[in-house]
Amino acid sequence: MRWTLKPKPVSKTVEALQKALQVERSVATLLIQRGIDTYDAAKTFFRPSLEDLHDPFLMKDMDVAVARIEKALANDENILVFGDYDVDGTTSVALMSSYLKTKSERIATYIPDRYDEGYGVSFKGIDFAQDNEFTLIIALDCGVKAIDKVAYAAEKGIDFIICDHHRPGKELPKAIAVLDPKRDDCEYPYKELCGCGVGFKLIQALASKDDQPVEALAEYLDLVATAIGADIVPITGENRALAYFGLKVINTNPRPGIKALISEVKKEELTITDVVFVVAPRINAAGRMKHGNYAVTLLTETDEFLAETYAKEINAFNLDRRETDQRITQEALIQIEENKEEDRLTSVVYHESWHKGVIGIVASRLIETYYRPTLVFTKSGDKLAASARSVKGFDVYNALEACSEHIEQFGGHKYAAGLTLRPENYEAFKQAFEEEVCKTIDRSLLTPEINIDEQIELSDITPKFFRIISQFAPFGPGNMTPIFMTENLKDTGYGKCVGEDDKHLRLTAIQGRQKIVGIGFNIGNKLKLIQNKKPFKAVYSIDENHWKGHVSLQLKLRDIK
Template sequence: MRWTVKPIPNPEKVQNLQQALGVEKAIATLLVQRGIETFEEAKKFFRPSLKDLHDPFLMKDMDKAVARIEQALAEEENILVYGDYDVDGTTSVALMSSYLKTRTPQIATYIPDRYAEGYGVSYQGIDYAADNDITLIIALDCGIKAIEKVAYAKEKGVDFVICDHHRPGKKIPNAVAVLDPKREDCEYPYKELCGCGVGFKLIQALEEKLGNPVETLMPFFDLVATAIGADIVPITGENRVLAYHGLHVINTLPRSGFKAILNQVKKETLTITDVVFIIAPRINAAGRMKHGLHAVQLLVEEDEKLAEKYAAEIEAYNAERKDADRTITEEALQLIEELKEQERFTTVVYGEHWHKGVIGIVASRLTETYYRPTLVFTKSGNKLAASARSVKGFDVYNALEACTEHIEQFGGHKYAAGLTLDESCYEAFKNKFEEVVSQSIDQKLLTPEINADLELNLKEITPKFYRILKQFAPFGPGNMTPVFLTQHLTDTGYGKAVGQTQNHLKCSVQQLPDKNFIGAIGFNLGDKLPLIQHKKPFDAVYSIDENEWNGNVSLQLKLRDIR
């Protein structure tokens, strides 16, 4: 691990904010590092308000989208709500379809089959619409590159409204409306919405036309918060407001589907991290192992008994997904070792029988192990399909763009993408991808970095300090959990390796001459026990959380690394 500490911001700004808020210097420093410099900005940060949401009509084509949907409602047209099979797509379909059903019964939903149709808008989906007398498709979390598909739909008398957040290609589809804040000609002030967030802006605009405030949409905030967490978009600006209020809905009035998932795992209060690691994988498991419509069904179900039944089915898909993920990861690791792939700048592996639904998770695991831009391929029909994952600071989307001569289609973001290619192009593509990455990546990016926000003395960690720190949540990209560095720590003598395979480190530390001590836990740091034994001094990078044991709650350090 490379340890870096963020630069200390302008002392004058820190001091001014410290005085304005009446907080410790460390808190003021953390806020200024996050671009919060005034009392007013701090208020917006700590108390995210729905008033801070932007006017949805600032988004390019929003007026056209609203007019077309209002026309469809007035003329009782059949509308198809179409979305991708991951969490962002299925929550978007649940959001849009359940909202529109409050205004018309003529709503159908469609999620493409991951295996038969692949990602995004499909000809099959358009045929389904045309065969069922559907004249309007609202596509969510996909569609920004569906130029031929939208043209094909037009020939069949089917209109498209696209809500997407992926990067557009050179051309924009000729749809009735294309809502995507990443369009170059879109001046919407916040560019980082997820697909469900763009869908939310559309229903906000539809409500506004009815003269209703955004508060009437409160029951949908939980879906948006789940998509924000799962799609790993920055939790800043509008996303922070939506995630904050969405978490509140999940924790106070969860929809039947969420309640049923949480009953399966016995969890009370959820943070955005819980949404990412508990709710999201289960919703995703449906599209990975069976079909994304199962997830939509669970998310829109109002009957608690039925929701329990669907949640139990999804729990089974999730268990199946975990097995597949474990097996394929082991096979991929073996392949990399045999082929000496770990000596390259990239990790590219292919397994003909690997389950297409889990190759994205496997790519993430391989990235954690080797810390290289990674692609995991499998056979998909008569093509090869891959999931790409990157390392912090390296744009894998741009790297793939430089390999387009070997690729049939690709799409995605800076850190995650998907692609398909012809089997005959696999070797040429693999070599080209290695060449592009090796020539363009800064080598230090190939060592994982731990970036501490600031250096802290242990005595600064008080209940009051932690109480304010907790209010920095929800955490995520753009507002990560604060990480601290403390030097010259010693273990009080009780440090030990714990866990079934002794792979975690548990200890209690102090910073002399101060006599106070605080408990610490380091997951997967069990092998570092020798560094702290016999009162050897060490430095640690950690975040702070609470440890609950026998009804007692105490603060503890969650160690990220020690040296």
């Protein structure tokens, strides 16, 4: 691991904030690293409020979208709520459809089939709308590039409202309204909403026309928080407030579908991390292994008994997904070894039978073993389809663009992309991709990096300090869990490997008179570094250990040297 200590903020700024907030210097430093450098900014950060949400009508086309929906409701038009098959898409569809059903019975939902229709707005979905006399489609988490599809719908007399958060192309679809804070001509103050967040802004605007305050929409925020966590958008600004109150709903009064998914989690309070690792994979598994409709059905169900039945079904899809991706990962690792490709700078693997729904997960898992840009291919019709994943700091989208002569289609962003190519071009593409990465990657990026917020002493770790940094939550991009480094540590002599295959390391770190237990997952191989009371330094986060009713602070070790 590469350890990178973040630059120290200007001393005067730290001292001024420390004085204004009456906190320790290390807390003030952590806040300034997150862009919080005044008393008022800190107040908003520590005490989020739904009143801090921006006026939805600041978003370009919001007034037009609201007017068109109001007209459709007044005229008893059939409205189709359309969304992608992933977590952001299915939560968006659940949010919009359940809100509109409080105003009309003429609301239906449509999720495209991952394998038959692919990502985003589909011709098949528009044909379904025409066949069933829908005159308005509200597309969520997709559509900002669907120029030909929106034109096709217009020919059939179907209007489109698009709620998206992806970067638009040079031209926008000719929809009634295109709600997307990333539009160049949109002056909405916060640009990082997920698709479900944009959907929430639309229902906030609709509700305001009925003189409903935003607090009346709190019941929908469990969906928004789930989408924020799953879509890995920054948990800053407006997203922070939405996630904060969404977690409150999840922990106090979640909708029956989410309640059923979290029923097996034995924790007093769920965090965004729990949502990402418990709720999101199960919702995603529906679209990966079966159909995204199962997720929407679960998330919109109001009967608790039925929700539990649907959740069991989705849990079964998730178990199937887990077994499938573990098996394919093993097969891919064997392929890399057998082809003697350990020394390459890329991993590109293919088998015609691999499940298309999990190849993105497999690509991420391969990076855990071989930390380098990775593509996993499978057969898709008469072509090969792949998911690409990258390492921090390397733009895989640009690398694919440089190899585009071998590719049929590709799309995505810096760290994740998808592509298709003809089988006869696979070997040429594989070689071209390796050559492009060799030519352009900084070799240091092939070693995983840990960004360290601050160097502290064990004596700095007090219950009060932990209480304050716990209030930095919810954590996520833009506001990650604080990571600390401490030097000149020794183990008591009782450090040992624990867990299956001795994968994990448990120790008690001592510095002066201070000592604290540390647990390091998947670093059992570092035991020799701490034996015989050899001095070491550690990188860690701080959390609580609950054991037989006793609560104590512990170090969650990320690495030791």
